[in-house]
Amino acid sequence: MSLKQWGAALLGCATLLLTACTVVDLDENGKPIMPADPNAKANFDNQTPQQIAQQTWQERVIDAAHKKALDATALSTQLKTPSPDAESVFVRLTSKVERVDLSNAREQKLIMTFNGQPLEVQTGPVIRGNAIRDATGFKFEDFTNQVQFAQLSRAYNREAVKNLPKIDESWTGKTATVLMAVTLNGGKAENAAALELKQEAQ
Structure with missing residues (x-):
């Protein structure tokens, strides 16, 4: 050539x-x-749990909750056939507020009716449990820093409180819609944590 x-x-x-x-x-x-x-795999190695919560809040929590939330009927069906392991899900419920529990200023709750039973919905300023974190689908193995995973629940719970309206006795007797994360355990709904909350027009 x-x-x-x-x-x-x-x-x-x-x-x-x-x-x-x-x-x-x-x-x-x-x-x-x-x-x-x-x-x-998401890499959160150099981030604090608070940074992870803020970065993923819209997509992993709010957007996912709006897309995947169970309604009252679907939640009732799921509770009738409980999984052997506890699982957390997003739920949207519109119901009458039976009462408002302000007895503990740091752990305020709305008590709503679901399936004829009272359901406590946490509104903060302190929210307990792992319902929000676990409903996102994050798992222990997604994190190389396991402390982040353990503390992500508290960070998500604090993030939720930032977006909720202040509740008081005036909510009693009103109809409200709540978007929340709930842990289903042995046929019971536990640790319900409000993500969005609004009163409906009377």
């Missing part, structure tokens, strides 16, 4: 390589911005 033919062959290869490449945007430092791998 002549030198000219070699040159043409090399040029053809170079053109082929260039057309096969994807154009990648550069950041302000001139470094390539690589698109996120949708199958990659």
Whole structure:
């Protein structure tokens, strides 16, 4: 092969390589911005539980709750055939507020009716349990730093309280809609934690 033919062959290869490449945007430092791998495990190694909660709140909690929330009928069905292990789910319930429990200023609750039984819905400022974290689908093995996973519940619970209206005795007797995370355990709904809460027009 002549030198000219070699040159043409090399040029053809170079053109082929260039057309096969994807154009990648550069950041302000001139470094390539690589698109996120949708199958990659979330990396929270250098983040605090509070940062993780704030970063994932909209997508993993609010958006997911609106898409996946069980209504009263679906929740009732699930409680009748309980899983052997406790599981947490998102629920949307519209019901009458039977009473408001303000006896503990740090752990205020709305007591609503579900299936003819009282259901305590935590509204803060302190919310207990892992219902919100576990309803997101996060698992222990998603975190290399297990302390983050353990503390993520409290961070999510604090995030929830930021978005809730203040409750008082005036809620009693009113119809309200609550979007919440609930832990289902042995056929009972436990540790209900409000995510969104509003009174319905009377």
